[in-house]
Amino acid sequence: MRRTRIVRSGGIILLVAFLTIVLSAFLLLTLNQTGIIAFTGGGWLINSYNIIAGYLGYSVLFFVPVLFGYFLFFAFLKTSLSRFQSDPKELDNVRFYSGGMEMFITLFFGIGVLFTAWGLQNALVSAIGGVTKTEAGELGAWGILQRLVDNGILIALWTTIVGGVGGYLMRLAKHFFLGRELIRFSSRRMEQDKMRFFESLESIKLHLEQIEEHMPRNL
Template sequence: MERTQEPGRSFVRGVATGAGLSLLAAGLLLYLLAALGIIRLDLLQTPQLDQLYRWLMNNLGLSVLPFGVTLLLYLHSLGRLSRSLESDRPCDEVVQLAQLTDVWISLFIGIGVIWTAIGMRSALLHALGDTGAAIQGGAFGVLQRLVDGGILTALSTTILGGAGGYLMRLLKSLRVGGRLNRYQALREADGRRRIEQLLVEIRDAASAAPGRRLR
């Protein structure tokens, strides 16, 4: 009974994962079209969606797109890794998927760092580019120009990149961490058994050879 239920659960998980990835991809496409001005979310008569878009644009800007694409690739690789462990795929395939999942985590964190540097540079250029306006505006004016230049977006991407990266590592550990450790332990044990078997065969061959003794 368990064998018949397990494929069913795997199928349901696969369908749910595919639906979630499709919704995330559709959301990213909608965000891109709205950012480019191709569509207007306020015309869809969904105030919550329009408010969410404005909040994301004010706090994260266009960094939502690389963050979202990286998250999509991470979830896809994590799903493939989980299925590979369940179906006992070859070792090189499992290792490659595990490494690829770690690459997407590092890239997610890296996007936050890079976008922060770009945002800080843009904000400083906007605030201090016009020396006369900066002097006339005083400290408050410079601070306001920093905010207008995107310093809040730069700081928000730092938070998202760091927190998101740690959450992605946590999700990987919770979903495949135990199975991945068992898989690696079984592979190592299998390798040791092969080495021991080879040594036994060498010993037997040396013992069977005339005039030779195994020391």
């Protein structure tokens, strides 16, 4: 019992430390995206972030926490599934974490859709909003297209791709890495429900037999 408490305490400490690191990183990303601070240097991490932010814009501030939440619940669900056989009380945790993963997948899709709509609207308004026919004629098709690109239409399209592809990859990861355990979990639940049903029937049968024994018999 004491060893279990120590293990759980250690797990909580590691989780808190990990969350602190992630939240600090998210805060730095937010400050960088809003222009309050700027990342400098030529490290691979900074270069990778600048490339990703260049393609996704502000949507990266929403994709990253959702992706983190997904992997966090993924780890919790895997742990609960492994403990379920020895501890049936993990049933609620399995349901909660599985539902949480589905929620994060839906949010990932939703972020892609919302930022696509917002990005397209922003690009169109910024590029051709208030432009007269004369100015449009002077700009030409290539000039208008260039203004759309400069005002973020490619970022809007990239958020669609990342949101769609990422969401489906998250579903595939859940199916391939946790699918068998979830199937066994469902089968075990069905067996437990079946056993409880038969036990209830047996209890009802015994109760009826007791009532029948105490009933007066006609002579």
